[in-house]
Amino acid sequence: MQRYLRNCWYMAGWADEVGPLGLARQILGMPVFVYRLADGSPAALLDRCPHRFAPLSMGERDGDAVVCAYHGLRFGPDGQCLHNPFAQRIPAGATVRAFAAIERDGIVWLWGGDPGAADPALIPDFGFVPDGPGRRSVRGYTLMKANYEYGTDNLMDLSHIEFVHKGSFAGDGVIFAGEHSVRQDGETLHSDWWMPNIPPPMVAQGLVAAGETVDHWLRMRWNAPASMRLDVGATPHGAPQSHGFDIPQAHILTPANADETHYFWSASRNHDLNSTETDQAMIDLFRQAFDAEDKPMIEAAYANVKDNLRSGGDFWAEKPLSLGIDQGGTRARRLLEKMIGGEAAHG
Ligand code: FES
Numbered sequence: 001m002q003r004y005l006r007n008c009w010y011m012a013g014w015a016d017e018v019g020p021l022g023l024a025r026q027i028l029g030m031p032v033f034v035y036r037l038a039d040g041s042p043a044a045l046l047d048r049c050p051h052r053f054a055p056l057s058m059g060e061r062d063g064d065a066v067v068c069a070y071h072g073l074r075f076g077p078d079g080q081c082l083h084n085p086f087a088q089r090i091p092a093g094a095t096v097r098a099f100a101a102i103e104r105d106g107i108v109w110l111w112g113g114d115p116g117a118a119d120p121a122l123i124p125d126f127g128f129v130p131d132g133p134g135r136r137s138v139r140g141y142t143l144m145k146a147n148y149e150y151g152t153d154n155l156m157d158l159s160h161i162e163f164v165h166k167g168s169f170a171g172d173g174v175i176f177a178g179e180h181s182v183r184q185d186g187e188t189l190h191s192d193w194w195m196p197n198i199p200p201p202m203v204a205q206g207l208v209a210a211g212e213t214v215d216h217w218l219r220m221r222w223n224a225p226a227s228m229r230l231d232v233g234a235t236p237h238g239a240p241q242s243h244g245f246d247i248p249q250a251h252i253l254t255p256a257n258a259d260e261t262h263y264f265w266s267a268s269r270n271h272d273l274n275s276t277e278t279d280q281a282m283i284d285l286f287r288q289a290f291d292a293e294d295k296p297m298i299e300a301a302y303a304n305v306k307d308n309l310r311s312g313g314d315f316w317a318e319k320p321l322s323l324g325i326d327q328g329g330t331r332a333r334r335l336l337e338k339m340i341g342g343e344a345a346h347g
């Protein structure tokens with residue numbers, strides 16, 4: 001049985017996915033309905049009426065309340081039933097689970113635990129995601145048929161670039177010229193690659209004259225449960241990093257259930273700010289990399305262990321070989337386990 005970290009923020013969706021009809025999405029194995037209150041702020045309810053279990057997302061909105069489409073019970077954003085069309089009395093138990101939800105950085109975040117414990121200070125910083133002065137981003141989403149921690153393994157260990165991403169980012173061996181380090185800062189992990197004095201990889205073409213080299217970096221930041229920021233950058237060899245470029249990316253994974261993951265990604269640039277062609281070129285590149293390259297590999301690897309996990313085993317029982325380069329993923333798994341264990345210990 002999958003255990004999730006409860007007291008943390010999960011990305012429910014991009015803010016612009018929550019339109020007038022709201023957004024129905026499975027999160028942590030639960031159907032969730034996210035919608036907007038009259039003041040524009042998001043609210044989230046379990047998408048299951050307590051009467052005969054109709055999805056509330058099929059219902060109508062009445063101000064800040066949601067009216068079930070099946071027999072008309074009306075629920076406020078706190079999950080309390082406000083109206084029973086068949087009697088004055090509101091039956092005991094006529095409540096639906098409500099979640100704390102916040103919109104920040106163009107993202108709607110959902111708190112996995114008791115709404116009273118929701119702490120907005122714990123939302124990781126993705127301030128680069130929305131378009132802003134001198135900044136423009138592209139965004140995407142894909143549903144991955146694998147447990148979310150297998151997605152974390154992939155992102156925290158970018159050594160796979162050389163093998164999986166031959167059709168997109170493959171760097172002609174640059175990873176092998178790199179130094180990899182993993183460090184922990186509080187409950188934030190960093191898995192960083194530093195590749196000095198290398199021929200420019202695909203992302204850095206045009207940065208230096210023919211025959212010159214660059215310093216290249218890939219820096220991944222992880223926050224529980226699986227919210228990651230990747231900085232991809234390069235500068236002429238020996239020049240300050242501010243002389244080159246840095247493309248911050250969001251890679252945020254939210255479990256739909258034990259076997260499926262919502263994968264949200266974005267990339268922000270500081271050039272070609274009005275170019276829809278550049279938008280499309282970036283989207284095409286990322287779709288190739290994530291949908292056509294990462295996703296089939298992660299799904300196939302997960303399919304190979306899934307049945308064993310079902311019968312009570314876990315990732316470690318599969319005795320995964322360690323190559324050292326994978327320590328970012330390993331540390332993320334261990335830290336998340338510790339955090340989940342801490343919650344279990346404290347009820
Ligand atoms: S199922 Fe919602 S009111 Fe009956």
Ligand SMILES: [Fe+2]
Binds near residue numbers: 289
């Ligand atoms: Fe990848």
